[in-house]
Amino acid sequence: MTVASTTTNASEASNGSLLLTLMKLRTFIALFAVIAFFSVFAPNFLSTANLILMSKHVALNAFLAMGMTFVIITGGIDLSVGSIVGLCGMVAGGLILNGIDLQFGYTIYFNVFEVCLITLAVGIVIGAINGLLITKLNVAPFIATLGTLYVARGFALLSSDGQTFPNLVGKPELATTGFAFLGSGRLLGLPVSIWILIVVALAAAYVAKYTPIGRHIFAVGGNERAARISGIRVDRVKMFVYMFSGFCAAIVGLVISSELMASHPATGNSFELNAIAAAVLGGTSMSGGRGTIGGTIIGAFVIGILSDGLVMMGISSFWQMVIKGIVIIVAVVVDQAQRRLQQQVTLMQLAKNG
């Protein structure tokens, strides 16, 4: 009798944990589902050329989504990343094409490496401004970054009077050539932007898991007051996440300008929404405290493959929007269900042990 009842309990428990495991792997499952679906229904989907092209698309969103993930884990939001992409593209393009005019007859030109560093610095500085507004002036993250969204976009348009900086090949005598390497160069058969993504993603995942600042990011998002009393410098943690988000956006600005060999001030419009969607799809909780870099990358792939695949199938872009929206909503609903189930399973295990 005892034996029988224990076995039923055990099988119930394992049912619960099986379902839980499935739900935890939901982003993976979604990824395999979209890949399987499009391999069957979209012609040429699995060709190497297409896969590489798609991953280049995905990489752009994945950069932004990683920065966004840290921000969301601290309980904030960064709406300005799309505009930072635009402004940083214009900074890179402007420096390569025109240099800095010193007003008394001289113009400073930087080599490509320096241009990249300056552009990244611009992204980080805008992130720092976001951070200062949020920590020192107590502006709500939504409002602070909404403000910088407009300001950054405005400066991007002002920088060229709304025009595109075309043909960024540079001049050999100024050492400004070679900008194309970032966007269209290859190493060991993979595009350079993918390599950069791999490096940044590994670094971000390492920071999240094995460093104090990573642990602090989660603590601040989980319970800011407890974090403060535990001696965590909450303001520094927040500065870090917004600066990292700005850094990621600057990378995207560089990569896009390099791919197109031109900088357009409207680049990056509404990119922030895709980044938020990827983070949420990857299991990041909008209320803070939960999320992973790995999940976010997979989320970015799901969204990217979905939109590219639908394009290849010739489905209208209007329907694409509907489908993307539904996927995001389903992801969040499943996320909530998983959390409830998780609690139940934990309680059951406690009851069994105790």
Add this chain to the structure above:
Amino acid sequence: MQPAQDDDCVLRLEDVTKVYSGIVAVRHANLALRRGAVNVLVGENGAGKSTLMRIIAGVEKPSLGRILLDGNEVEFHSPADAQRHGIGMVFQELNLFGNLSVAENIFATREVTRGLRGIDHRAQVDKANNFLDRLDAGIDAETLVEDLPIGQQQLVEIAKAISLDTRILILDEPTSALSAAEVDVLFKVIRELKAQGVAIVYISHRLEELMRIGDYITVLRDGQITGHAMVRDIDTKWIVRSMIGSDAKDFAKSVDHRLGEEVFRAEDICLPRRTGGLAVDHVSISVRAGEVLGIYGLMGAGRSEFFECVIGQHRHSTGRVHVGGVDISDCDTSDRIRRGLAMIPEDRQREGLVQALSIASNLTLASLERFLRFGFHIVGEKERAAIKAAIGDLSIKAPNPDFEVTSMSGGNQQKVVIGKALMTRPKVLMMDEPSRGIDVGAKADVFRTMRRLAGEGLAILFSTSDLEEVMALSDRIAVMSNGRLVTVIDRAEATEEMIVTASAEGHKTTREHA
């Protein structure tokens, strides 16, 4: 404890018992509330006062027993139900909407409407002003509640209660946040209501106040009524005796050990209150290594605020803090913890734990520096070993340290918060109400840990509003009242009465209203 038989009894509880999952909060209580009188209820925290009042106000239903209103048996299904019978309650934590006006608060859920034309704001304001005038409150019904000082907010709550034609008004610790002048106003209002025949139930810890305003007094201990008398027949000694009884609870035996050097000194700590005045009023105190200093005080005495100032959570606080002879007044919280200060906050859920993180991550949250290689890499083995040691040391019942911290009982969660503080290897540990909201067994564990740590040379400051606790655990007892440090007494010389009297010191009023 005979239920009074006089006919001016408006409400009577007969043999009421209330049981929560396994815990008996109130057992076989008989209570009679008299019309036109102030019925005082006293008892320690957890004695069952609030439960009893929640039964009367319809928030809880009694498990056993009857409620008689004007001699007829009644049953309240909800607070609204009780309100219809003329019972109003002002809770200890105010239930007001700060973003709405006074009038809107008073008429919340029963707005004065004009059919389809919506709320008649003018009528509401006029009516509200009427009630406020009756209280002589000097509040304009159109001001936002959040703009009022806390004492006036309390008056708004009372106005709200009497606007319901209340015959029985329950006031749960109404003076805990009031200044002496505001208490005077409140007492005047109570006297007026009394004259109008309202039965008032008054719950408070401040004995001096009870003696001033009360007519009848009922004392509760461990869910039972242990004394009932006319206030004019008794004195504070009687109250303390009935409150504490003779049977002592289980406390860890204090171990005699030699005290070391002074390791903690706070000088002139001040913290301004947002509504004016000082929440912490020039508090200076020092503690030696191995010493346990108990800080006794009522709610709002400024104990938590004092701790928060010391740990560096209030930018506007002034005064100096020394740990181990080093002045750390200019450090932020992070550096103060590094210099050997640690704090265990009162509110575990809001300030102690990060609920989304695991038991393990919560434990090491404040001490990650200890496990680093190259200054940034957390070494997994080191961290896990420390976690295992902490779980063993504090006898935390954690089946798996990677589970979320919320999967444990309150007592074990409290041990995690203590463990987190201890892992920073502090010299001085501040514990704000360490026994709040945990069961008896966990309490005993926590107390034992405190004595053990003191034996190992840690200086401990802990705050409590439990008399027995402060008497049993401390080497010295400090009493705070209304932000001031009233007195510091050696345990050998301290008596319960001294402590209780001192804890009301800061609220002494200078003049008496007629």
